Amino acid sequence: MPRENSPCINGEFWLDFRRDGKAAGVYQIAWYDTRTRQVRYRSTRTTDLAAAKSAIHAHAASERAMGKQEPQEARVVPLLSLYWNERGHQLTNHDQTHRSLRTFIAFLEQDRIGLNAVVTDLVPVVFERFRKWRMGPHRFDIDWGGKATPYESAGVSGDTVARNLNDIRAALNHAEINGRVPYVPKVKTVEAKHLNPLRERVLTLNELGRIFWYAKQDAALFRFVALQLCTSVRPDAAKQFNPLRQYDDRTGLIDLQPGAAPRTKKRNAIIPAIRPMRVVLRAWAKEGYRPVASNKTAWRIMRRTLGLSADVYPKTIRHTIATWLYNDPTVPERQVSEMLGHGSKLHRTSLLYAKYDPAYLSDVVRALTTIWRQVSGEARRFGADHLLSTGRNEQGRFLARSIQKV
Numbered sequence: 001m002p003r004e005n006s007p008c009i010n011g012e013f014w015l016d017f018r019r020d021g022k023a024a025g026v027y028q029i030a031w032y033d034t035r036t037r038q039v040r041y042r043s044t045r046t047t048d049l050a051a052a053k054s055a056i057h058a059h060a061a062s063e064r065a066m067g068k069q070e071p072q073e074a075r076v077v078p079l080l081s082l083y084w085n086e087r088g089h090q091l092t093n094h095d096q097t098h099r100s101l102r103t104f105i106a107f108l109e110q111d112r113i114g115l116n117a118v119v120t121d122l123v124p125v126v127f128e129r130f131r132k133w134r135m136g137p138h139r140f141d142i143d144w145g146g147k148a149t150p151y152e153s154a155g156v157s158g159d160t161v162a163r164n165l166n167d168i169r170a171a172l173n174h175a176e177i178n179g180r181v182p183y184v185p186k187v188k189t190v191e192a193k194h195l196n197p198l199r200e201r202v203l204t205l206n207e208l209g210r211i212f213w214y215a216k217q218d219a220a221l222f223r224f225v226a227l228q229l230c231t232s233v234r235p236d237a238a239k240q241f242n243p244l245r246q247y248d249d250r251t252g253l254i255d256l257q258p259g260a261a262p263r264t265k266k267r268n269a270i271i272p273a274i275r276p277m278r279v280v281l282r283a284w285a286k287e288g289y290r291p292v293a294s295n296k297t298a299w300r301i302m303r304r305t306l307g308l309s310a311d312v313y314p315k316t317i318r319h320t321i322a323t324w325l326y327n328d329p330t331v332p333e334r335q336v337s338e339m340l341g342h343g344s345k346l347h348r349t350s351l352l353y354a355k356y357d358p359a360y361l362s363d364v365v366r367a368l369t370t371i372w373r374q375v376s377g378e379a380r381r382f383g384a385d386h387l388l389s390t391g392r393n394e395q396g397r398f399l400a401r402s403i404q405k406v
Contacts, residue, residue, distance in 0.1 A: 007049060065180060067180070071181050082174075086174070100166075111126070111133070138155070202319065206382075209379045212376065234318060271365075299314060330367065335364045
């Protein structure tokens, strides 16, 4: 149809149908390409006019967000989407970033400033309303990337809100750094009174042995736990660990830094694999790499089944191993810091000498091997006295797990 007869025009874009007859009935976002002197199309993937209008408005806003705008004109939602497309999806903790952006957009939809909010609308009271909304009961169902994502929560912790706001801050700063807006507002931080106390939980040998025993029932969970046990790697990096790229069986070295992640001050080390873990890594590499989306449900079920307290998280293993090593007088503190990825100066040592020094982290490797044997022994003893019982529903999915005394 001619542009002037289009049911919806937004700037240089208009709704049309393909003139070659393809995708009959599906609305297309059309625009004139001055370089090729042809009309180009982008499918809205819908035959519904109202949905197509929403799609063209979102597309036009996204295109405008690519250029320079004044803060009172720059819409927030397109800037968040651009951040995800250009940087957010490449981050080590991209699943957390995805949740933060999606949740903030859902908040805007329900808040008085609405989805058409611009940068100057983001005053401190808006972020305070976001905190209250997030920490109280809330639900939403928004379309993100063409996929509807229903969500319902009784309320999250202040720490979770703080992580959400960190991601929003990064997205807005990304827009400013790339010259899309001259300045962005300061994102209000969560007050200390709303945050949880620092987690200082250290597992006992028996608790870690039970976790090790339980994890063996699921290959992905076991590899996640085993990798943390023998390297004290950060949980986010453990979820993205790819043995095909990050383990060299010839040298026995594990590079804990995910391939797509930049090496910053908060880095992950290069560390020799202890011998028991090499067996796990070889089998893992042979089976192939499968990224782990989330361990939250599996971890929650395991914690409940084993009777562990609510303050036991995946990062508790890292904290436990680090504490044990720091308390071991035979392990130099420098080696523990190197393994944990602490200190920018040690980073240079790790990169330059790891592949050439046979004594690299030798004291840490010896201590980790001892810890592995102790934890494995505790797991065997516990397994000799207990069985893991699993209930299933009609579809064969796990309902619950319980431990029975043999």
